[in-house]
Amino acid sequence: MTEGSVAVVDLLEVENLKKYYPIKRGAFARSRGIVKAVDGVSLTIAERETLGLVGESGCGKSTLGRLILRLEEPTEGTITYDGQNVLGLEKGKLRRLKEEMQIIFQDPYSSLNPRYTVSQLIREPLIIHKKGDSPSQKKRVLELIKEVGLKEEQLRRYPHEFSGGQRQRIGIARALALNPKLIICDEPVSALDVSIQAQVINLLQELQKKLGLTYLFISHDLSVVEHLCARIAVMYLGRIVELSATRILYDQAMHPYTTALLAASPIPNPNLKRTRIVLQGDVPSPINPPTGCHFHTRCPEVYDQCREETPVLEEVAPGHWVRCFRYGQG
């Protein structure tokens, strides 16, 4: 599933990952149904690659990110990081592994403790993971704050004194503190203003080059993902429906959902007269997803088969995976 001729090492491999949440009401009530937040996702991320994960709200993209970090326990499936089975690891080893995997959250307002100074916030991961003594930790904090483009004199301030973009920089510094290899970026720029968004995107790219980071970039904004990522996975109701190299996805999208998503995202160019494919209806509830192909209720090109059988994710061209009966399928 890797791209190009260079032998690329997969840093992360996720296979058939599932996360089901039972819905319960009351203290002793039986389960009333299951939310299939992530329903059999498989993907790989190569070292130093940025994989984009797009989809609409409720499609399970954030849950997938949290599963990879083991912030949630998967119901089924395997996660292999650097050759190690993440799910089978004992506590001590898992802790060491967690140093290498970090996350940047969407909301820079609620993800920073308002009672901590910037210095304390950035130092916290170093203390938790017992990295070095106090002077070396302070030195590291100083390095980090410069790395993300903030000033030394801002170290003693509290999060509320910063703008959204600066807060996101603090969040990035925290994520970088333990020298991670893989960073899950969960909508890191969605809450920011347009001009600030660009600063943070550029910072993420610089850091990736400099530190050799691998990103899983979760977003609903297709143009941001297109700009940042080499490959993109499109998710719909817990399943990946298409996965391919960015350029191919944008030029020759195959899955009707991807096509519709691309056509629906507005492009800042009034000279362009595009035909908009307007999908009907809302995203169905993941509590009671449609039978067969999850997308069949909104698909403009639906067959009878789609309503009954579930298509599998199949490689229709090298590196281009699609989950749709119109392509391949045996």
Add this chain to the structure above:
Amino acid sequence: MKNELLRIDGLKTYFYTNFGTAKAVDGLSLTVNQGNVLGIVGESGCGKSVTALSIMRLVKSPPGRIETGKILLEGQDLLKMPISEVRKIRGQMISMIFQEPMTSLNPVFKVGDQISESFKLHQGLSKREALNRSIEMLKIVGIPAPEKRVNDYPHQLSGGMRQRVMIAMAVSCRPKLMIADEPTTALDVTIQAQILDIMLKLKEEIGTAIILITHNLGVIAEMAQSVAVMYAGKTMEYADILELFNNPQHPYTCGLLKSIPRPDLREQRGKPLDAIPGVVPGLMNLPRGCRFSDRCNRVCERCHTEEPSLFEVAPGHYCRCWLYV
């Protein structure tokens, strides 16, 4: 030139707080023509929403106050009207769609009752007639099974549905002007496309003019005929849509256009974005002279001392910058 529907002249809306005066809108002039879409773009805190609230006379006072200016709707100054007159105009002549449909719908009333209200108030219809018209409206905005949905409460609807209800309310009296304040920001892209489509369709059918407030340049490009770019309470640039995107003049507009990823431009792929440095200044401590001077890449000495006015750089294209004097 088409008929002028709304004209704002030198509008100033200030907020008086314990920390000083925030000049949220500071001398804004705009015109909206009949049946046109005017886009107002800008980042958070630039005064877009306060402009909308000022037109509706909904600025909370205190702390807010509309200082000076005129808001002429077909020649009538809304600011000179007694509030009882303004109430008649709200909903009937001008209506508004807000960003967050959950907080702007009343959670304890059925949506049917909420849409009916404006029929009863402005057109004097009976309860039954009003409800029937509400069902029609829900059908127009594309809500399936409208005769059942009128009995739903807002929490029973999805985000896109709620925004449709808001639109149904807004267009119920066939207003001449609809102000949409970030109508699709809280929605997913496929739902956003649906809502924008409905707005355009209704615009054609009813002939409503729209003021579309958003930070999303893509939405503006697809919807608007003319655009005002706002920064810290002032219009920085104003032009029609093609002119603004093809021939932007103000450094702030250029900066905005360059700082967004452009999937339509192949040559830009992989290159870093041209970000505007710095942050949007707080309204209490604006830089001296031009408000954008501390972030501008083409700043000169004059910018730090004197504030430029809006110059006409080409017919119908206005720009607030010393570069074009």
